[in-house]
Amino acid sequence: MIVGIPKEIKNNESRVGMTPAGVFELVKNNHTVCVQSNAGEGSGFFNSDYKQAGAVILDTIDQVYAMSEMIVKVKEPIAEEYDLIQEGQIVFTYFHFASSETLTKAMIKQKAICIAYETVEDKDGSLPLLTPMSEVAGRMAIQQGAKYLEKPVKGRGVLLGGVPGVAPGKVLVLGAGVVGIQAAKMAAGLGAHVTIMDINMKRLRYVNDVMPPHVVTEFSNEFNIRKHIKTHDLIIGGVLLKGAKAPNLITKDMLKEMRPGTVIVDVAVDQGGCVETTRPTTHEDPIYIIDDVVHYSVANMPGAVPYTSTMALTNVTLPYALKLANLGWKAACDKDETLRKGLNIIEGKVVYEEIIEAFGWEEVFK
Ligand SMILES: NC(=O)c1ccc[n+]([C@@H]2O[C@H](COP(=O)([O-])OP(=O)(O)OC[C@H]3O[C@@H](n4cnc5c(N)ncnc54)[C@H](O)[C@@H]3O)[C@@H](O)[C@H]2O)c1
Numbered sequence: 001m002i003v004g005i006p007k008e009i010k011n012n013e014s015r016v017g018m019t020p021a022g023v024f025e026l027v028k029n030n031h032t033v034c035v036q037s038n039a040g041e042g043s044g045f046f047n048s049d050y051k052q053a054g055a056v057i058l059d060t061i062d063q064v065y066a067m068s069e070m071i072v073k074v075k076e077p078i079a080e081e082y083d084l085i086q087e088g089q090i091v092f093t094y095f096h097f098a099s100s101e102t103l104t105k106a107m108i109k110q111k112a113i114c115i116a117y118e119t120v121e122d123k124d125g126s127l128p129l130l131t132p133m134s135e136v137a138g139r140m141a142i143q144q145g146a147k148y149l150e151k152p153v154k155g156r157g158v159l160l161g162g163v164p165g166v167a168p169g170k171v172l173v174l175g176a177g178v179v180g181i182q183a184a185k186m187a188a189g190l191g192a193h194v195t196i197m198d199i200n201m202k203r204l205r206y207v208n209d210v211m212p213p214h215v216v217t218e219f220s221n222e223f224n225i226r227k228h229i230k231t232h233d234l235i236i237g238g239v240l241l242k243g244a245k246a247p248n249l250i251t252k253d254m255l256k257e258m259r260p261g262t263v264i265v266d267v268a269v270d271q272g273g274c275v276e277t278t279r280p281t282t283h284e285d286p287i288y289i290i291d292d293v294v295h296y297s298v299a300n301m302p303g304a305v306p307y308t309s310t311m312a313l314t315n316v317t318l319p320y321a322l323k324l325a326n327l328g329w330k331a332a333c334d335k336d337e338t339l340r341k342g343l344n345i346i347e348g349k350v351v352y353e354e355i356i357e358a359f360g361w362e363e364v365f366k
Helices: 020-028 047-052 061-067 101-110 131-148 178-190 201-210 222-229 267-271 306-327 329-335 353-358
Strands: 002-005 032-036 056-058 070-072 090-093 113-116 170-174 193-198 215-219 234-237 263-266 287-290 293-296 343-346
Touching: 002 061, 020 032, 020 047, 020 306, 032 047, 032 061, 047 056, 056 061, 070 306, 090 306, 101 343, 113 329, 131 178, 131 234, 131 263, 131 267, 131 293, 131 306, 170 178, 170 222, 178 193, 178 215, 178 234, 178 267, 193 201, 193 222, 201 215, 215 222, 234 267, 263 267, 306 329
Parallel strands: 002 032, 002 070, 032 056, 070 090, 090 113, 170 193, 170 234, 193 215, 234 263, 263 293
Antiparallel strands: 113 343, 287 293
């Protein structure tokens, strides 16, 4: 198969769909990989690295789309790319169709085979191609939170680890899922006192088993949250209700209960956030302050660490890309139930129920 790796052209996206190691694997399996010139530069991979791994370097994005039977990328195609996508071409990337009717209609029109990273789903309901980005965001949440706790950026002026003779900072983590556990682990590593809350007792039992004693679990309810926000310096929002808006666990009136300079990093911002006052921000302008509480709510946190994020993403996407290239999409999806869940649009037909529901299209498709 001819596999194409275009340069991401979405604003501020420095990740790339495949590393030189991935190219090497595909070439070893007798496939041709066309990489757009400088596609990997933002992630620290250069044309020479790709060439050495066996890639063909093409000058333009048009050439990559025109040559390839399968496109492997990171973000959903943006308007400039729509017409480059060809009938029957496999596009393997994050799509998040339910959040864009325009994109969905464009992909229906192009009659491509759209396989979405975010809906590739294991038997146990976990989402293996989303997990690494949650891991990155969870760990990064503490790095960012620690930075914004500093006084010059309006934080409380607390050093998370404390020093001998001074108590460490306190971190409250809402949600003990992928984001929450990674955040708790990083905070604990810095020596902070950590409280982690969830409504899922299985998760809390797991955290209680694997974390050190200065990570304390507590059941998530309004009473407990109201109690802890008064004394914690950094609050991490990592809750998720699958397919729904995140619940507002911290309402606007609760900000007044917090001490000035408290920092909230609401990682769940991409699902509306679990804090009522959360609105999406960017890496250029990541924070804003309401009632003396610093809000950090960047919607694409992993984008700031493209080297790590590209490697983490491609580690999990490559086995599927390889399967698609080796077998073709039909046989690959027939054989692999997890990958089959990734099929969203096949040659103009939406096959992922939630997309049809999201746009109220049931009638049209009956
Ligand atoms: N901002 C970013 O750049 C970025 C990056 C990656 C992920 N995310 C987002 O972070 C969020 C968390 O992702 P995840 O992978 O950790 O999800 P996850 O499903 O692994 O974990 C979510 C946890 O929230 C818990 N939860 C649900 N309701 C709760 C409540 N009322 N109180 C406490 N906990 C509750 C669930 O039981 C679950 O354990 C998602 O919205 C995801 O999209 C954002």
